[in-house]
Amino acid sequence: MNDDIEELKKLMDVIINYPFGSDKPDYDCFNLSPELRCFLHYLNSEFLENVSPRCLLDSPFIWGDADKYRFLISLDYLLKSEVFKLESFNDALTTFASTNLIHWVRALYNKRVLYKVYYHSQMSYNVSRTAAVVRFCSNIFWHYNNYAIECGERKIGKIRIVRKLSEALSNLFIDLFDCCIKYACNLEDLHQPEMREALK
Numbered sequence: 001m002n003d004d005i006e007e008l009k010k011l012m013d014v015i016i017n018y019p020f021g022s023d024k025p026d027y028d029c030f031n032l033s034p035e036l037r038c039f040l041h042y043l044n045s046e047f048l049e050n051v052s053p054r055c056l057l058d059s060p061f062i063w064g065d066a067d068k069y070r071f072l073i074s075l076d077y078l079l080k081s082e083v084f085k086l087e088s089f090n091d092a093l094t095t096f097a098s099t100n101l102i103h104w105v106r107a108l109y110n111k112r113v114l115y116k117v118y119y120h121s122q123m124s125y126n127v128s129r130t131a132a133v134v135r136f137c138s139n140i141f142w143h144y145n146n147y148a149i150e151c152g153e154r155k156i157g158k159i160r161i162v163r164k165l166s167e168a169l170s171n172l173f174i175d176l177f178d179c180c181i182k183y184a185c186n187l188e189d190l191h192q193p194e195m196r197e198a199l200k
Contacts, residue, residue, distance in 0.1 A: 065162040068173055069141065072162075075176060076138035079131065084183065090131035092183045097130055097175040104133045104169055111168045114140065116147040134176070137165055 063071070078084045093101070100107050108115040117140055118125070124139070125132040144164075145155040156164075165172060 063173070065159040068162050068166075069158050071173065071176070072134065072137045073141070075180070076134050079134055086129070086131060089179065089183055090129045093175070093179045094130045096179055096182060098171045100170050101133060101172060101175045102130050104130070104136070107169055111164070112151045113144060113148050113153060114164065114168055116151060117143045120147070133169070133172075137172070140165065 075084075079086055079089060105118060108118055118136060121139065121143070125136055141158055141161055144161050148155055
């Protein structure tokens with residue numbers, strides 16, 4: 001595992017320094033993105049024992065917007081299929097997420113199209129659960145453009161919808177990724193989806 005960590009650090013040096021041509025990263029002077037801070041945090045975290053380097057390399061720091069879209073859809077599926085227990089995941093998210101994500105509905109108030117999508121399907125969400133934001137984000141990809149037209153805005157693709165979500169809900173992907181890692185550390189919370197569904 002230690003060898004893996006050293007290799008990961010070397011890779012991070014390359015990723016960080018490539019555009020700047022320096023030999024060694026100066027973390028004090030470098031303007032680190034929140035995603036990268038999250039990534040580097042786990043290099044020295046107690047959670048690292050339970051997280052593979054491959055998982056770290058899939059962190060939001062090197063995700064493109066298309067990856068973030070797939071992440072939201074996949075996370076929604078994991079919750080719906082009960083691979084992740086909703087209550088346990090919600091508890092973790094409520095405990096560790098930023099205030100903006102915990103009060104995610106309030107954060108949508110000034111985002112006309114996003115709020116309209118929420119408002120017209122609010123009965124689908126249990127807003128007492130922070131994890132309901134995952135279902136909302138998954139739904140937004142299907143309904144955004146319908147309400148965009150009503151609001152006098154033009155249709156946009158999934159990539160730009162991801163950016164709209166990121167603008168409205170700062171730290172959305174970091175908080176969800178962070179929660180997934182903390183949740184996965186408690187391996188007893190992971191279980192297979194109901195087999196009866198697969199047998200139908």
